[in-house]
Amino acid sequence: MDTRAATKPAPRVLGTAARLASVDIVIPVLNEERALPGCVRTLAAFLDDRFPLPWRITIMDNGSTDATWPLAAALAGEFDQVHARRIDVRGRGAALRAAWRDSPADIVAYMDVDLSTDLDALFPLVAAVASGHSEIAIGTRLAHSARTRRSLRREVVSRSYNALLRYGFGAGFSDAQCGFKAARTDVVRPLMDKVEDNGWFFDTELLLLAEHNGLRVHEVPVDWIEDIDSRVRVVRTAADDLKGLARLAWSMSTGRAGVRVSRSEPVPRHPDAVVARPRAVTLARFTSFAAIGVLSVILFTLIYLPLRAFWSPATANLAALVLTGIVNTEANRRWTFGRVRRSTMHVRATALSATTYALTTAAVLAVPPEAGRAAEVGAVVATYCLLTVIRFTALDRWVFSRTRG
The missing domain is CATH 3.90.550.10 (Spore Coat Polysaccharide Biosynthesis Protein SpsA; Chain A)
Incomplete structure (x- = not known):
């Protein structure tokens, strides 16, 4: 076994091992x-x-x-x-x-x-x-x-x-x-x-x-x-x-900042590495999203109920959605979709929240006044839960998409 000290390695090279990067x-x-x-x-x-x-x-x-x-x-x-x-x-x-x-x-x-x-x-x-x-x-x-x-x-x-x-x-x-x-x-x-x-x-x-x-x-x-x-x-x-x-x-x-550039992508170094398949990655994301979604529904309900005592259904719904939407989007950005950094994320998330607001408000206004507060809250929360399931696809494919123009 050769115990001599190794010579100092040359700096790594950009592009090819034939020459050093200038x-x-x-x-x-x-x-x-x-x-x-x-x-x-x-x-x-x-x-x-x-x-x-x-x-x-x-x-x-x-x-x-x-x-x-x-x-x-x-x-x-x-x-x-x-x-x-x-x-x-x-x-x-x-x-x-x-x-x-x-x-x-x-x-x-x-x-x-x-x-x-x-x-x-x-x-x-x-x-x-x-x-x-x-x-x-x-x-x-x-x-x-x-x-x-x-x-x-x-x-x-x-x-x-x-x-x-x-x-x-x-x-x-x-x-x-x-x-x-x-x-x-x-x-x-x-x-x-x-x-x-x-x-x-x-x-x-x-x-x-x-x-x-x-x-x-x-x-x-x-x-x-x-x-x-x-x-x-x-x-x-x-x-x-x-x-x-x-x-x-x-x-x-407005989508005018996209540039076609060559960037490095992570690849496994070990020749026998077993890489998670896309389906497994999606399941892990959905599990994280679901946990955040459950907490968001609880937070939405806790915000909506006290506000409803003072405001109309549409106004209380708007305030609850804005506050919950900020928390939900930031939590998913950090823990579900890997800290995607892009300014259009905020614009797209706002558009998605506006759609959610329109549908949940329509649901709550469809409940007749004589049905009572429990039916009203049930309608808006049920609609919010349904939209939360759809929201995962919208966040994954649109809001937090890594595809660049």
């Missing part, structure tokens, strides 16, 4: 004559010494009026693996769109010129994509193990904004706007065809579209120190982001 790290710049030289020299030295994959740096000037462009051109002449490009359209999104669309690399990435994010997180970021595990990887300053130093104002704005993404869009990532991201080139290009923003909202729009279309976004906790010379205007950027979110929500709800 990485293009883009640095978008706008009037950054002070920060650019130090950034490029520091980054190039780090990559030469500690980065195991083939790499290049692309300086992307988007409309600078100072000495940024001459400096970028000089740096490109100084280093063989540094390239410089210039476009007249301002905005980080415009710079990334132009650089990523024409990049020859397998993986495209970007970082801010101030190097606020510690470079030790770069390989873990890229490795998640190069291994084929994820299509996109992002740095996060909001993970428990991340270490950051920034002003209270930026901390509050960042956490509030990302909370809005989690609870308003069901986003699975925690930090949309950290300037530290990587993606498979063949995946990000069709996504960019749907991204409309050319400014700071570009990152958020790209990530929400990625999750909307079933792609996996991997997060890497980072060490991050705020540069007080940043070009970010927090209040203006926040206002633009809110406008972008409204536009994107409409695009998702």
Whole structure:
């Protein structure tokens, strides 16, 4: 038996074992004559010494009026693996769109010129994509193990904004706007065809579209120190982001955010693995759904009865359905259908609840007043139970469908 220590394994490869995945790290710049030289020299030295994959740096000037462009051109002449490009359209999104669309690399990435994010997180970021595990990887300053130093104002704005993404869009990532991201080139290009923003909202729009279309976004906790010379205007950027979110929500709800992209699907690794058949999966889902359905019926009854003492049948029914529907949909999203993340889920669930409301209200109004309260409650609860059975198919095939347009 050979007891010699094994040699250090080579990094996993994207696509084929014939070669290592290449990485293009883009640095978008706008009037950054002070920060650019130090950034490029520091980054190039780090990559030469500690980065195991083939790499290049692309300086992307988007409309600078100072000495940024001459400096970028000089740096490109100084280093063989540094390239410089210039476009007249301002905005980080415009710079990334132009650089990523024409990049020859397998993986495209970007970082801010101030190097606020510690470079030790770069390989873990890229490795998640190069291994084929994820299509996109992002740095996060909001993970428990991340270490950051920034002003209270930026901390509050960042956490509030990302909370809005989690609870308003069901986003699975925690930090949309950290300037530290990587993606498979063949995946990000069709996504960019749907991204409309050319400014700071570009990152958020790209990530929400990625999750909307079933792609996996991997997060890497980072060490991050705020540069007080940043070009970010927090209040203006926040206002633009809110406008972008409204536009994107409409695009998702109308079905215009679907993109045909190549994404990894889970397959068993063991050659003799026994995989659950679709029928068994459906039975497990239905069992979970049935348990949630029973609790929902009880909750609906407990809400309807006291409200009926003050309100009309239609109004009491509406209030009970709204409250129960929110609980039921969220419970099924978490435990029955596997935390599906898509904004159209809320629109479709609302449409399904409206149908349920119409039918249950029709049932309760069909009961004559002289029949008494017990008959009225019995009619509405019986109709709700019947619709709950039908609701499973609607949730499975429509509301929580993983099929992307």
